[in-house]
Amino acid sequence: MTSLFITATDTDAGKTYVARLLTQALVNAGKKVAVYKPISAGCEQVAGQLVNEDALFLQKAANSGQSLDDINPIAFCEPIAPHIAAQTLEQPIDFEEIQQGFERIKALHSDVVITEGAGGWRLPLGGGHFMSEFVKDNQLNVILVVNMKLGCLNHAVLTKEAIERDGLNCIAWVANCQQNMPYLAENIQELQSLLDVPMLAQLQHEATPEKNIDRLNLDCLV
Secondary structure, eight states: OEEEEEEESSTTSSHHHHHHHHHHHHHHTTOOEEEEOOEEEOOEEETTEEEOHHHHHHHHHOOSOOOHHHHOOEEESSSSOHHHHHHHHTOOOOHHHHHHHHHHHHTTOOSEEEEEOSSSTTOEEETTEEHHHHHHHHTOEEEEEEEOSTTHHHHHHHHHHHHHHTTOOEEEEEEEEOSOOTTHHHHHHHHHHHHOSOEEEEEEOOSSGGGGGGGOOGGGGO
């Protein structure tokens, strides 16, 4: 089983977009793919259940027959930092619950498990814990999504350095080009040099994510 963790330079950098696209591409390639979004903040009440739109997107792309609760076991209604949402409800985030959810997904024996983080690499969970601890405990390979905008060079390099200081492998990165960035080509060229890992894709703004599938270089995941 191949386990991948999708992180990003910041919030709203395109983690879900990339995770969904990668899931669909691997399913199209004949792989059995499971998805995991352990924590979400920003949900709607649907039939008495908190439903996160990002988790729903992942569920629709995957093909391992997972329930939404299995994909996203910890969900908060307000679109705020998860540990603050937990504090307001007096419901601390249970780090062990995150691990138990991952064990259930591993038990599906999928070819690939794609886990999407929340926020950036060092997302606080409260109680001195960070989301990156889960990645480290499970030795997941990391894919870094870079939101191509002014300041992304610094954000990308610092994030990759933090990943490597945690003893993990950043195996690829994604240039997510969802806005007009001056000197985009020059910035991408600089990142290719600074990050020194394969670029999984340069994604463009498209009406539907599926139009970006052919831009994924799946060979760099081997």
